[in-house]
Amino acid sequence: MEYKWIISFLFLIVVQCVLSAELHGLRSERASKKKGKDCNPWVFEECKAKKGNCGEGKKLGRRTGADCGKTEKVFPCTVPCDGESPSSNQGKNKRGGDKTCKYTRGDWSSCDPVTNMKKRILTLRKGNPNTCEREKTLTKSCRSVCKYTRGDWSNCDATTNQKSRTLTLRKGDPNSCEKEKVITKSCKRGHAACQYEKGEWSPCDASTKTKQRTLTLKDGSDASCPATKPQTRECKGGENKDCKYSYGDWSACNPSSNMRSKTGKLEKGDSSVCEPTKVVTKNCSIKGGKDRCFFGQWGEYSDCQNGVRKKQRELKFGGADCQKRAVKTKPC
Structure with missing residues (x-):
């Protein structure tokens, strides 16, 4: 009985060891893939110079492996010139640019009035003449010196x-x-050299429908300014406000022209300026073909009743909608 128990215990130990070994192998494989261990190092082709046989250039790199991202990439490089060792990469920036070309700066030339540009020449002071330009010309705009x-x-x-x-x-x-x-x-407003006093407007001229006034130069203004300046303005509505008319009733609607008219006689105003009579015409209908409202004169307001006063005018022509406009009320 004791012998069987020992065999069972040993069997469990063996199974546990096998399972632990398999689990450790699986974890190692995952960790290896995660760290990119299944990707071989870059292998480079020969460096090729961009210009000529030496100097700044490019080289193509390739790598293999199941866990690689990029498998092909271009890298900057330098092809050594005669007399240079391959390790003379000091003085080059991270992108492979050459910093060994040093120049002496010449003076700026005079400004060209046609192009408004000036220039200066840079002469090679230090560097390989096979890879560095022997002379460079810089140009820039001239600053205003006038x-x-x-x-x-x-x-x-x-x-x-x-x-x-x-x-x-x-x-x-x-x-x-x-x-x-x-x-x-x-000239700024309010500070002009010519300042004027404004005269009164004349009555409206019935023939020209205009009125005039004269501006007189103020004291202290510039002597070169005109002493007086006439101004002319069109009368508002082409009518003199001093001409008041008394109108008769509206006529019947003319079927051929669809117009009504009424005549006004001069009641107040200068007869030499105001027209003795004036005719006003209006269309018998409004948009949509509805009748236009034609009214007589307004009457006086009534006495106060129930807190309001009322006045009316006679409706000459128009429907029920016009009747509402023939009455006005106001509180009292």
């Missing part, structure tokens, strides 16, 4: 409402800078 003395502003021109002043060259090349410049600008 300085001017500003003259005083002139008086305001009443015709153009402009004033001007002259700028005289103080510093700069006279071959490229203007010797004199004239600048102009509008």
Whole structure:
């Protein structure tokens, strides 16, 4: 009995060892793949120079393996020139650029007035003449070196409402800078040299439908300003407000023109300026073919009743909708 128990115990130990070994192998395989151990190192082709037989260039790298991301990639490199060792990569940046070309900077030339550009020449001071340019030319825009003395502003021109002043060259090349410049600008409102008093408007001229007034120059204004200035304006509505008319009733609707008319007689105003009679016409209907409302004169407001006053006008022509507009009320 004791012998069977020992055999069973040994059997369990063997099974546990086998399972532990398999689990450890699975974990090792996963860890190996996760760390990219199933990817071989890069293998490079020969470096090829971009220009000529030596200097800055590129090389193609390849790698193999089931767990690689990129399997092909271009890397920067340098092909050594004659007299240089392959290890002379000092002085090159991370992208393979050459830092060993040093130049002496020449002075900037005079500004070209046509192109407004100036230039200077860089001459090779240090570096391999087979890979470095022996001369370089730099160009840039000229800064403005034309300085001017500003003259005083002139008086305001009443015709153009402009004033001007002259700028005289103080510093700069006279071959490229203007010797004199004239600048102009509008006179500020409220500070113009010409200021006027406004006269009264005349009555409206019935023939021209206009009215006039005269502007008189104020004291202290510029002597070059006109002493007086006439102004003309169209009468509002083409009618003189001083001409008052008394109108008769609206006529019947003319079937051919679909128009009604009424005639007004001059009641108040200058007969030499106002028309003696005036005819007003209106269409008999409005948009949609509905009848237009035609009314007589308004009557006076009634006495106060129930907190309101009321006045009416006679409806000459129109339907039930017009009747509502023939009455006005106001609180009292």
